[in-house]
Amino acid sequence: MAWLLAESFAELMLLPSRYVSVLGYLVKQYLFEKMELLPNTATLIAFYKRRKEEGKEEEEERLEEVEEEDEVELLAGTVEVCFNKKGVVASPPTPTPPKNSPYVSNIVVKKLLRRFRGIEWHLLKASEELILHMSSSREGYLHCRMIDTAPFNMYKKSGYDIVKIDTILVLLLLQRRKHLICKKLPVLTNFSELDTFCSQEELTP
Ligand SMILES: CC(C)(COP(=O)(O)OP(=O)(O)OC[C@H]1O[C@@H](n2cnc3c(N)ncnc32)[C@H](O)[C@@H]1OP(=O)(O)O)[C@@H](O)C(=O)NCCC(=O)NCCS
Incomplete structure (x- = not known):
């Protein structure tokens, strides 16, 4: 990883x-x-297991550089979630999120598997679900570089709104400007509502 x-x-x-x-x-x-820092933070890992029956051709093409095996299981991606300030190793980048709020970072999908099975989207949903279990706060923050317009549009579609934008001065530090974005997560009264929340969102990745 x-x-x-x-x-x-x-x-x-x-x-x-x-x-x-x-x-x-x-x-x-x-x-x-x-x-x-566990359990104030968590690192989620996505695995991809080749399905033998469905979409075989497309998968064969993607995975041709991986050794020929009957079953292929790959480390597909990862994401970090901090549930509160005790889960933070180093100060998050600018624009800074509120100190004690859940913060999602370092979402990465293996190159070979990008734009393939919506792995980033699944990692994001899993992070939100975990925040609902692990934190009393009902919002999640994350950073997205302004140049990353495609992932940014996906975050917007998933319910994230811009909270702050880096000033142009960060360019002097040779950094890209970033958006700090936030999503209000639903207040759940029981766990079955959580299932409903996730399956409703699956309709709009
Ligand atoms: C950004 C990243 C995590 C996306 O992973 P992914 O698994 O390919 O993303 P998904 O397939 O879940 O994308 C979901 C949706 O987001 C949008 N999207 C994501 N990446 C996109 C891209 N490069 N181009 C166009 N649209 C993109 C699309 O709407 C996509 O849905 P669609 O494929 O049905 O059109 C991956 O490209 C990556 O690891 N990049 C390097 C690390 C990085 O930039 N991380 C920070 C992201 S802010």
């Missing part, structure tokens, strides 16, 4: 692939630090 995150950071920072192993080492340290 550290490798998946490191590859994605290198991609976002436009770094050459030779930096991935150094980044991987740093990400590993970070993940060890995060483990000490």
